[in-house]
Amino acid sequence: MDFHQPTDDNLFDRATVIGKPHARIDGILKVTGSAPYAYERHDAIEGQLYGYPVGSTIAKGRVVAIDADAARQAPGVRGVITTLQIDPLGIWNYNVARLFGGDAIEHYHQAIAVVVAETFEQARAAAALVEARYEEDPVDVDLEAGWRRLQGSGEPSTLVGDVDAAFAAAPVTLDEMYHTPSQTHAMMEPHASIVDWSDGGRMTVWTSNQMIEWNRQALATTFGIAPDRIRVESPYIGGGFGGKLWLRADAVLAAIGSRAVGAPVKVALPRPFVINNTTHRSATVQRIRLAADTDGRLTAIEHEAASHTLPGGRGENATAQTPFFYAAPNRRVRHHLVEMHLPEASDMRAPGEASGLMALEIAMDEMAEKLGMDPVAFRIANDTQVNPSDPSIPFSERHFVECLERGAEKFGWADRNRTPGGRREGDWLIGHGMAGAFRGALTLNSGARVRLVGGRLIVETDMTDIGTGSYTIIAQTAAETMGLSLGEVEVRLGNSAYPVSSGSGGQFGAASSTAGVYAACLALQEAVAERLGAESPRFENGRVTADGLDLALGEVADGAELVGEDTIRFGDFKQGLQMGTFGAHFVEVGVHVATGETRIRRMLAVCDAGRILNPITARSQVIGGMVMGVGGALSEELAVDLERGFFANHDLAGYEVAVHADIPHQEVLFLDTLDAASTPLKAKGVGELGICGVAAAIANAAYNATGVRVRDYPITLERMIDRLPEV
């Protein structure tokens, strides 16, 4: 099905299932511990052995020799395969770090061996016996130094108007530096895979991965085998946040181990490996300059940022939102990649915008203050309905102003503390802050197959559910389209035997995959119509009706199976539109007047993200993003050892995500918006919008509480206590 123009009104505008607050259909499996996650798929195949990785203890250089004799002789060990025994493996798209093979070391905890044994304990104990000798190269992992080298160089990615003249002429300007640290996804379930490649022929992979087809293609490239010899299953995923978009060392080592010992092998990455072996969000250094006239209209925006990456990688482009978010006739945007030998920087929830808005939305708060304006009013004054970098391109839908106004009203913004440092309750300084949110609304082609078996509808697509609610919204979509109840639909996901979907990432999954399921359902409707010889039958209440025809859907095929399969293909027309999701965050914090500890007191998000397919699962996504934003604002930081070139706090005791006690009352409002240019369901993603802007709203609230402006994350107490009032 081609989606080549904005949709007209359709059945989803009269929905009875989609858009309704249905609890997750997979919820019972999850809360009873019976949803099969990758490492626990003990019954998937007989004879599973345990693999345990060995990581490089240097950041850069060459591994000269690996002594695995002791490990090979340890109890229960069936094999040890070192990187020196294997030619460098291939690397598929999007990633640059080599996962295994050869002697080159590019980062700390790069896998250099895998130990396969009969039990987990035996594998882990033997892995500790593997010894390696290295030739170590010095590392330079100083992003700040990289920024100083690159600042002002290179061509801008966006250049509109005459920025320098606008700054020279502006009565009010701002020019500040901001820093965000590297972050790890810290998903609950580490990367884990079971691989059976024991005969060297077909490869079966039970894994935890957001993108089934990418995973299959990456495996094919990595091992030089045909994709059609590889089957990938990933029906349940314990969080990914972008960290599981890629093939990583768990599956690679399991495959190598399986091939070597002739049995299926399972590997889960220990938590330190999740942090230093896999990907993370790069730190950023950002300079933001704003110019405005005295009535609060921005006349120029300049945003220049740097992030780190292994050579050839993508880093974290913190300028991602700046070409689009606010109006201004003059604009210059530039992003620098600083190559360094930290683990590979890559996507993490709202890559680009999450870091960029952490800075830009502080800058907007600072500018509002300089202008003597309410920060809500300042943002409203600089709204735009067209792409400000190319005004010929309108936004398909943009209700940012409504987010701001609804949020301000709901939060009680009018009653906020208006004097930084001016409101105190006991030992706590109370502050209020807000920020805008923006994230793109990408859609990717997505396929599905629906099978009508008796009265039941089985949906099959390689779409994944990474905890987001895909199972439920897909069931709702199919039920709505086929006129069935939710209980009559079974959803099967995350299997390369099913049609290729968008997968989960970039907040494109929900909108894309439901559209694909809709397309498949239309194909099934055609099959039904053809079988019945009916013109345009209607599908309602479990029945199919047409002129002179009214029978239960389950009776159509008379015991046989009817199948519909299709892929939604999104057309070029979207290139003529700027598509995005928008939001506003409002936060109240307390800052301890003596210690400088910042604690959240309440949070509100208002979201403009098209049709909300399920208010329960969507809310869950947004509050999850807000929680991650709290961590990003106040505690999360991968601490770089500058001499040794690795993340030193590589476990969940040292890398502090927000805990329950950090999260008070959270409220989410969804605007009842529809985007007919997005998908037939008029839906957009919301899973990444929730994290965008949150941290800046917290930073702005902390400033409002204390009068101390912090531009470096996380906003830990040492950045404030010298400037807090005497106790």
Place this chain on the structure above:
Amino acid sequence: MRAFSYERATAPEQAAARAAEVEGARFIAGGTNLLDLMKLEIETPVHLIDVRGTGLDEITATDEGGLRIGALVSNTALAADERVRRDYGVLTRALVAGASGQLRNKATTGGNLLQRTRCPYFYDTAMPCNKRNPGSGCAALGEGAFSRQLGIIGTSDACIATHPSDMAVAMRALDAEVETVTPSGASRRIPLDEFYRLPGDTPEVENALMPGELITAVRLPAPVGGHQAYHKVRDRASYAFALVSVALVRRPDGSGRVALGGVAPQPWRRDRADAELPNGAGAVMSRLLDGARPTEENAFKIRLAERTLAAMLAEG
């Protein structure tokens, strides 16, 4: 984790004797720290002696009017004990500021005292660490190392790790004593201020226990009275080790005691600092943290400790 053998002891004397007999043996009770360390091969005992059956799980009144807390009393039970809550409030407050409910249910009084440091370089066996691997160096003192959480006083050129316990900080303020049984069956008492050893050149030696010696109890003297408070400062609201913590006992006449956590290789208290309490937080800290040698990253702990104490004193 290396393979190990395991036995259950039924009496403290028996446990201590066995520990002295078997080379490389360790006691295990709650296991909340030791098992993690064994998984990472930071600790590699060849034999575990489970002491949970040794009957050391009572809190009893002493003849001196204090309490004897059995070494196996869980952190949860100790925090909730009515006598502790009434007479030793700083201890309950410190306990509930530590770890999580689940961990406190498992963690024991004796084990809590013997926690190892949470220094990230101690935890990474690829890194030099004089505490884990004597003579290998200290990665935390390296150029560009991550030292924000680490110690500012009592440290040495060999080690800047901190002791992570909250409970021990309160016990230090309460003048607790550690009661032990030695492999020969003798019992001895070690005041808490003599229990922990500063790292010096031997950071692997953390306390005064002899090989095989088992902690049997912690003894609290008669209630000291006064207002008792524990303020733990951290980046998140729960489940984090202290950046700085302050245990305070303050009598109506303004005298009292102050002990700090998160700053030193042991709960940190000095009599001469206590004596300055009537003169305010600045006077206390100038004595208590005199000689501090922070890193650039953790120098803030000095001001933080003073400000925290000042806020506690202002509360009355």
